[in-house]
Every structure is written in structure tokens, then in C-alpha cells.
Amino acid sequence: MNRAWIIARKEIKEILRSKYILSSLVIPIVLIGILVPFITTIIPLTTLPGPGSANFPPGIEKLIPGFREMTFQQKLTYFETYFVLAPLLLMVPLMTPIYIAADSFAGERERKTVEPLLATPTSDLELFFGKLLTSFIPSMAVCFVTFASATIILAFAALEAFKRIIFPNLAYVAMMVLTAPLATVFSIGIMVVMSARIANVRDASQIGGIVILPVILLLFGQLFNLFFINEIIVLAATLLLGLVDALVIRVATSRFDRETLLTKL
Amino acid sequence: MPLAVHAEGLTKLFGSSVAVDHLNLGVEEGEIFGFLGPNGAGKTTTVRILSCLLMPTSGSATVAGYDVLRQPQEVRRNVGLLPEVQGHYERMTAYENLEYYGQLYGVSGAELSKRVNGLLETMGLWERRGEKVGVYSKGMRQKLAVARALIHDPPVLFLDEPTSALDPEAQKRIHDDVIALSKERKRTILLCTHNLAEAEKLCDRVAIINRGRIVAVGGAETLRNELWSRRTFELLLARPDEGVARALEATGLCERLEAKGSSLVFTVSDPERDNPLIVDAVISAGGRIVSLAEVKRSLEDIYLRIIGESG
Numbered sequence: 001m002n003r004a005w006i007i008a009r010k011e012i013k014e015i016l017r018s019k020y021i022l023s024s025l026v027i028p029i030v031l032i033g034i035l036v037p038f039i040t041t042i043i044p045l046t047t048l049p050g051p052g053s054a055n056f057p058p059g060i061e062k063l064i065p066g067f068r069e070m071t072f073q074q075k076l077t078y079f080e081t082y083f084v085l086a087p088l089l090l091m092v093p094l095m096t097p098i099y100i101a102a103d104s105f106a107g108e109r110e111r112k113t114v115e116p117l118l119a120t121p122t123s124d125l126e127l128f129f130g131k132l133l134t135s136f137i138p139s140m141a142v143c144f145v146t147f148a149s150a151t152i153i154l155a156f157a158a159l160e161a162f163k164r165i166i167f168p169n170l171a172y173v174a175m176m177v178l179t180a181p182l183a184t185v186f187s188i189g190i191m192v193v194m195s196a197r198i199a200n201v202r203d204a205s206q207i208g209g210i211v212i213l214p215v216i217l218l219l220f221g222q223l224f225n226l227f228f229i230n231e232i233i234v235l236a237a238t239l240l241l242g243l244v245d246a247l248v249i250r251v252a253t254s255r256f257d258r259e260t261l262l263t264k265l
Numbered sequence: 266m267p268l269a270v271h272a273e274g275l276t277k278l279f280g281s282s283v284a285v286d287h288l289n290l291g292v293e294e295g296e297i298f299g300f301l302g303p304n305g306a307g308k309t310t311t312v313r314i315l316s317c318l319l320m321p322t323s324g325s326a327t328v329a330g331y332d333v334l335r336q337p338q339e340v341r342r343n344v345g346l347l348p349e350v351q352g353h354y355e356r357m358t359a360y361e362n363l364e365y366y367g368q369l370y371g372v373s374g375a376e377l378s379k380r381v382n383g384l385l386e387t388m389g390l391w392e393r394r395g396e397k398v399g400v401y402s403k404g405m406r407q408k409l410a411v412a413r414a415l416i417h418d419p420p421v422l423f424l425d426e427p428t429s430a431l432d433p434e435a436q437k438r439i440h441d442d443v444i445a446l447s448k449e450r451k452r453t454i455l456l457c458t459h460n461l462a463e464a465e466k467l468c469d470r471v472a473i474i475n476r477g478r479i480v481a482v483g484g485a486e487t488l489r490n491e492l493w494s495r496r497t498f499e500l501l502l503a504r505p506d507e508g509v510a511r512a513l514e515a516t517g518l519c520e521r522l523e524a525k526g527s528s529l530v531f532t533v534s535d536p537e538r539d540n541p542l543i544v545d546a547v548i549s550a551g552g553r554i555v556s557l558a559e560v561k562r563s564l565e566d567i568y569l570r571i572i573g574e575s576g
Contacts, residue, residue, distance in 0.1 A: 006368045010357070017356045113352040116413060119316050120369040121341040259319050263279075 003122045007130025008137065015100065015138060024099045025142050028092045033149035036088060040080040041157035045073055057083075063228040077161040081154050086172060086229065089150060093143045093180040094187045097135035101191030102205035104131035105261055110200055114261055124256045128192065128249075135188040140181060147176050174234045182241035189248035196261055267330070269294045269421050269453035270315060274324035277310050277477075284310040286477035287324065294420075295451040297443060299464040299471035301568055307477040308457045309349055312423045315455070316346050329421050329453075342370065345414035347424045351406045355399035359390050359409050362398060363416055370417035384412035387442070389435070403430040411439060422446070425457045436463075443467055465564035473571050480575040481567075488567045495520060495532045497560040498540065502527045503553035512550035518543055530560065 015021045054072070056079055061067045070078065108114040122130070151168060158166040168176070191204065198204040270292035277285040285307045292298040300308050313319040315328050317337040326333045329343035353362050363381045367373075372380060385391045388408040398406065407430050414422060427443070428436040444467065446452040458464050464471055465485055472482040481488055502509060510524040518539040519531040533539040540557070547554060 003369055006365070010354070010361075010365045013361075014354065014356050111352070111355070112350045113354060115318065115348045115350065116346065116352050116366070116410075117369075118318050119341060119344070119346040119348075120366065121338045121371070122369055123338065262313070262318055 003120075003126040004129040004133060007122070007127070008133035011130070011134035012137060015134075021100060021103075025096065025138055028096055028142055029146050029149060032085075032088050032092055033146035034153065037085055037150045037153040037157070040084055041077055041154060044076055044080070045157055045160050048073070048076070071161070073161045077157050078166065081158070081167045082228070085150060085154070086167070089147055089172075090175070090180075090183070092146050093139060093184040096142045097139040097184055097188045098191060099201075099205050100138065101131070101135040101188045102195050103201045104134065104192050105195040106198055106201045106204045107195075109261065118258050118262060124258065125253055128253050128256055131192050131195075132185070132188050135191070136181075136184055139184050139188070143180050143184065144176070147180075171229055171231045171234045174231060174238070175229070178238045179234055179241060182238060182245055185245045186241055186248060189245060189252055193248070193252045193255070196256065267294050268292060268327075269296070270298075270326070270328050270455060272311075272315070272324065272326040275311065275314060275321050275326055276323045277307075277314060277319060278322045283477050285314065285321070288474070288477065288479055290326075290472065290479065290482075292453055292455060294453055295447055296469045297447045297454045297456060297467050299468035300455055300457045300474065301459075301461065301464060301471055302474035303572060306474045308474055309425065310477075311474070312346075312425060312455065312457060315340075316344050316423055317341050329419075342417070343419050343421055345417065345419035345422045347410050347414040347422070347427055349425045351410040353398040353401075353406060353409060353413075356397060358395050358397055359385060359401070359405075359412075360394045362409060363412055366413050367416045372417055380416055380418070384415060387438075388412045389438070404432060404435060407431055408435060408439075411442075420452060422452060422454045423457075424454060426459065427456065428458075428460065428463060440467060461563070461565040461568055471564070473568060473575075475572055475575045478575075481571045485564050485567065488571075489562050492567060492570055493562055495534055496536050497521075497530060497532045497562075498536065498557060499560050500529045500531070500543070500547065500557045501555040502529070502547075503555055506550075506552050509547050509550045509552035512546050512552075513543060516543060516546045527555075 015025075054076065056067075056075060060079070060083075064078065064082075067075065067078070105114070108117060117127075147168075154167045155165050158164065190210075194207055195201075195204045198207065268291045270290060272288055272290040275285055275288040275290070276283070288307070288311060290311075300311070302308050310319065314321050315326055315333060317333050317340045320334070328340045331339040331343065333340050354365070357365070360381060363384060364377060367377045367381060382391075385394050388411065390405060390408055390412070393401075393405070398409065401409065407427075411424070411427055414424065424443070428439050431439065440463070443454055443456070447454055447469075456464065456468060468485075470482065470484050471488075472479045474480065481491075483491070505527045507524075510522070510529060513519060513529060513531065514522055518533055520534065521530075521532040523530040531543070533543070536559075544554065544557065
């Protein structure tokens with residue numbers, strides 16, 4: 001597996017030299033880590049009058065004990081934090097690696113670097129894991145920075161409204177530590193398989209965008225009060241993702257075909 | 266002499282199209298072997314099979330003593346490949362490109378630095394080792410690709426058009442390196458080229474491949490003798506002399522005689538027997554000989570005739 005690390009190290013060095021890829025990594029941090037939490041929590045808290053009113057989704061009181069007793073500002077901060085922003089954070093581990101992973105093999109093919117690479121004594125498994133690590137390391141870094149940044153801004157909002165920090169709860173900490181890495185591996189695994197079989201990076205990344213569909217469903221589910229992300233849901237999602245990841249890696253490595261990689265037009 | 270590259274009945278189909286058709290090949294250790302043929306003849310596919318980049322549909326092959334089907338990793342470790350398209354990482358420097366490939370081939374530490382530095386110097390890239398390959402000229406990229414093929418000091422080298430895009434000086438340097446690798450270090454080199462003068466200069470033997478099949482194999486001299494039983498000579502006189510040409514014709518030894526100014530070109534069936542008699546006839550007719558030399562059929566003549574005959 002030493003060669004997998006050699007590949008990942010080289011590719012990450014290249015990523016850091018590409019303004020285009022670097023910007024794709026900075027966007028989630030700026031957007032979801034800074035702008036969205038700022039606009040959805042800090043701005044309303046500082047501009048809306050104290051005893052305001054808003055139509056929160058029906059049924060939310062059943063999901064959140066004590067919601068009815070909260071002040072308007074507390075309700076707003078809680079809703080924006082847990083029902084709008086938190087699910088968005090889940091999209092980061094899935095979305096961030098899409099371009100890098102799509103580029104993994106399709107990019108090598110586009111730039112005609114695939115032939116000398118395949119001629120080296122690097123095994124299929126090393127190639128696959130090399131590409132997987134290449135996307136995993138920067139994506140997780142982005143994921144944690146985004147989460148940390150959002151947490152800090154939300155802490156300011158919560159201190160203003162609740163006089164205490166309300167985010168992250170145990171479920172979201174578990175989600176960041178357990179579910180997010182597995183979600184990233186899921187996204188990358190699918191993308192690497194696509195990338196090895198699709199001729200160019202653009203097509204691979206477009207088709208691969210489908211991996212964020214489960215999170216969009218989750219987002220809507222939570223917005224429409226079908227459920228509220230708690231420890232049990234996180235645990236179930238983690239277990240499910242673990243199984244799916246094992247399956248994706250198994251399928252990806254067993255179907256990895258150097259010849260297709262070289263001759264696919 | 267052990268065979269460094271050996272193929273038997275090697276066949277590769279892409280769908281219903283036959284790229285390589287029951288190809289048999291034997292390249293000896295330390296030999297420079299030319300692989301010639303028109304575009305689409307199957308040269309690149311054969312090299313890709315022998316480098317374990319493609320699986321043969323049928324047949325078998327060994328490279329450096331390792332089986333391409335059963336020991337692909339060992340084959341890859343022992344082969345240096347210069348592909349048709351160079352394929353460098355353009356955002357990386359020449360040094361980083363070589364270092365990366367060296368690491369993938371298992372070279373590390375001080376040995377890796379020594380090889381990278383040595384190859385950059387040999388290829389004349391040392392001064393620009395820190396620049397990104399994206400700004401390199403076509404010739405510099407080609408030199409870097411040759412260096413990459415040599416980074417792990419492999420016993421077998423597959424070089425596809427190694428001197429294309431190179432200036433004459435760089436071409437000569439590559440030629441000298443190829444000859445040194447073969448003759449001094451016993452490296453086996455399979456050279457795919459359309460440059461027939463280069464093949465004639467470098468190769469101990471050549472194989473001519475057409476439509477996936479080898480249609481001729483051997484040294485240029487052997488192929489020449491096989492194709493042309495008659496040999497052609499040029500006799501250069503001090504001055505044009507029609508009487509000499511008539512005297513030569515009168516000997517009845519020349520199968521074909523062409524007089525052009527002071528040059529007489531003729532074909533004989535047995536030069537050892539006929540040429541002394543021809544020289545006597547010329548002198549008797551008052552001709553003053555400046556030189557008598559064989560008109561060699563070039564590898565290009567051989568190639569064109571074989572490809573023409575094989576359809």
C-alpha cells in the first residue's frame with residue numbers, strides 16, 4: 001500500500017497547485033461554513049425585533065421538546081441551526097470530493113498520463129486506494145474546517161439567543177466523526193468507479209453528482225418534519241454507510257480493469 | 266543466448282477486429298530489435314501486451330523471463346516503457362515527475378536522487394529541472410519521457426519513436442545512449458519507429474509487421490540478401506566515356522547497365538567472379554577508374570518492398 005500513499009501525496013501536491021480545484025475546495029467552507037450560518041442566524045438575530053413571529057413548520061413542537069416555550073429568537077436560532085444548516089453540513093462530505101474523484105482516472109486519461117502510470121508495478125488495489133486517498137484527505141479537511149467554522153458562528157448566535165451553546169449536539173458530533181468520513185468514502189468510491197469507466201472528467205462529475213441525492217432527501221425529510229436527526233438515526237446511517245462502503249469498495253476493486261482504463265474512448 | 270522477449274501465437278482482438286494475429290517473436294538479451302510497420306499494423310498493441318497494459322486474447326509471452334499473464338507485476342518491474350504519447354504531469358517539475366515514477370518503481374532514498382539527477386544531466390534537462398513540464402518544448406518532453414523509461418534501470422526497454430521531435434544533436438545523444446545501453450550494459454531494446462534510417466543505424470535485427478502479422482524478420486543484410494539475389498555496383502570513371510560503357514556491355518556480365526555521365530551502374534549475379542573481369546574490360550577500353558562500390562539497398566527499400574508484397 002506504500003504506492004497508494006505515493007500516488008496520493010503526488011496528487012494532493014498537484015491539487016494545491018491548481019487554482020480551479022483549490023477554489024472547488026474553498027467554496028463549501030465559504031458558503032456553508034461562513035455565509036449560510038451568518039445569514040440564517042446572526043443577521044436575523046441582530047435585525048429582527050424581539051417579539052417577532054414566524055410560521056414554523058407544523059409538527060415541529062412534537063419533534064423538539066420545549067419548542068413551544070422558547071422565545072421567538074430562540075425558536076428562530078434553533079430552527080435555522082438544526083433544520084436548515086445542519087443538514088447542509090451533511091452535503092459537504094458528499095459534494096466536496098466529486099470533482100477531485102471524477103478527475104482521478106478520467107483526468108489521467110484526458111491528460112494521457114494513464115499509460116506510463118499503468119506501466120508501473122502498481123497493483124490495481126494500490127491504484128484504487130491511491131485515488132481514494134487523494135480525494136479523501138482534502139475532502140475531510142474541508143469538511144472539518146466547514147463544520148468548525150459553522151459551529152463557531154452558530155455558537156455566537158446561540159449565546160445571543162439562549163445564553164448557552166446549543167450546537168453541535170451529540171448526534172452531530174457523532175455524525176462528523178463517524179458518518180462524514182464514511183459518506184466521503186461512499187461518494188469517492190462511486191466517483192472513482194465512474195471515473196474509470198467514463199471518458200472525460202466533465203461527464204464523470206455530472207453523472208457522479210447523483211451521490212448527493214440521499215442527503216437532499218434527508219434535508220427535505222427534516223424540513224418537512226418527517227424526522228429529526230438524532231443519535232439513533234446517525235448510528236443507523238453510519239452502519240448503513242459502512243456496509244454500503246464495503247460493497248462499493250468490493251465492487252470497485254473487483255471490476256477495476258486496466259485495459260478499459262487505457263482503451264476507453 | 267537467452268531470450269529477453271519471447272512471444273508465441275500472440276493474438277489480440279478488439280471486438281471483431283484483429284490487432285495482433287498469431288505473432289511469434291524472439292528478442293535476444295542485449296539486442297536492439299526494430300519493430301517496423303505502417304500505422305495500425307499492430308506495433309503499439311504488441312508493445313502494450315508485452316508491457317502488461319493489455320491482455321492478449323490468446324497466445325503467450327515472456328519478458329525478462331517473466332510470464333505476461335501470470336507475473337504481470339514482475340514484468341512491469343523489469344520493463345521501461347516510452348509510450349507513443351509522453352504523458353507527463355504538467356503541473357509538476359521534471360524533477361518531481363522523475364522522482365514520482367522512481368518511487369512507483371520502488372527506487373528510494375539516495376539512490377533515487379542519484380538516478381534522477383544523473384538522468385536530468387544526461388538528457389540535458391538539469392538547468393531546467395525546477396520548471397513545470399507544462400512550459401517544456403516538445404523535444405524536452407521527449408527527453409524527459411526517455412529519462413522516465415530509464416529511471417528504474419530496467420533490463421528491457423520498449424521505446425516507441427524515441428527520437429521524434431528531437432533536434433539532430435539530441436537524436437545523436439539518444440542513439441549513442443541506446444547503443445551504449447545495449448552493447449555495454451546488455452539491456453534489451455525493442456524499438457518501434459517509422460524512422461527507417463534510425464532503425465538501420467541502431468538495430469541488430471528488425472521485424473516488419475503488417476496487419477498484425479510479422480511478415481519479415483532478420484538483420485538488414487540478411488533481408489537484403491533474401492530479397493535481392495543480384496547485387497548492384499557503381500563504377501565511377503575519371504571522365505565520361507561511351508567506349509567504356511560499350512566495352513562493359515560487350516562482356517555480357519552485366520544484367521543491367523546504366524550510364525550517367527562518368528558513373529556506370531550495373532548489376533551482376535556473382536560479384537566475386539564478375540567484378541575483376543569487368544575492371545579488366547574497363548581498363549582495356551582505356552577507362553580510368555576512380556572507385557567501384559556496391560550500391561546498398563537501404564532498409565527503406567527493403568521495408569517498402571516487403572510491405573508492398575504483403576499487401
